[in-house]
Amino acid sequence: MRENKNPAIKINDNHEPLVDIKKYCPNIIIDIGKGRLKVEKTAYLRKTAAKMLGRAQKNLPEGWNFIVNDAWRPAYIQAKIYFNFIKRFSKKYPRWPRKRVLTEVDKYVAFWKGEIVSGHMSGGAIDLRLVDRRGRKIPMKSKKLNYQQNALSAQKFLPAYIRRNREILFSTLRRAGLSNYPKEYWHWSYGDYQWAKRNNKSIAIYGTAPDYLNLYVFKSCPCGSGKKFKKCCGK
Numbered sequence: 001m002r003e004n005k006n007p008a009i010k011i012n013d014n015h016e017p018l019v020d021i022k023k024y025c026p027n028i029i030i031d032i033g034k035g036r037l038k039v040e041k042t043a044y045l046r047k048t049a050a051k052m053l054g055r056a057q058k059n060l061p062e063g064w065n066f067i068v069n070d071a072w073r074p075a076y077i078q079a080k081i082y083f084n085f086i087k088r089f090s091k092k093y094p095r096w097p098r099k100r101v102l103t104e105v106d107k108y109v110a111f112w113k114g115e116i117v118s119g120h121m122s123g124g125a126i127d128l129r130l131v132d133r134r135g136r137k138i139p140m141k142s143k144k145l146n147y148q149q150n151a152l153s154a155q156k157f158l159p160a161y162i163r164r165n166r167e168i169l170f171s172t173l174r175r176a177g178l179s180n181y182p183k184e185y186w187h188w189s190y191g192d193y194q195w196a197k198r199n200n201k202s203i204a205i206y207g208t209a210p211d212y213l214n215l216y217v218f219k220s221c222p223c224g225s226g227k228k229f230k231k232c233c234g235k
Helices: 034-040 047-058 075-092 098-105 147-151 160-176 193-198
Strands: 018-020 044-046 065-070 125-131 187-189
Touching: 018 047, 044 047, 047 065, 047 160, 075 098, 125 160
Parallel strands: none
Antiparallel strands: 018 044, 065 125, 125 187
């Protein structure tokens, strides 16, 4: 979702490096998609956030583990998500003018440039699930609720056993120092703009973490121009 920056919050990046999550979280399961794994090989977070996740992993019930569904997200991937949403809305609502499509997309997807980008681009945000010792996903949602209802962290209409499962996830991550985005129970962060906003901080210590590995800069731009991302929307 695109939003205007709160002038009371400054983004003062401390230039903390991105690190391989597995360095601090042994045996964690990385599931960011086959396409991304083929290029990125692993998932990355800022060093402090990765250490926090490692502490949380140690405090999970015996045999349980985290699945990482997203962590640091390169600008190319964020742009790809953005333009894919444009395609989806344009196909679903063919009579809508381009301006209305873009307005609707902005409600759901953060931009990949500017000060207020997706928290994932800062390297301080992570999307997580839980699995048991057999690799089975721990139930976190109800079939009786829709996507938006299930996504809410404080969802009182969930069955008691699912609320208990969520509390294990929440308490473990909070004790480690991570903060939850209340509209998505799986989304946690530290140091990014949204973290600062949720926790009444005057400074966000993580700005956009650049694709220092140059993983996608020479890919074709997802806008469809035919140019390389670096020479087009990645400028």
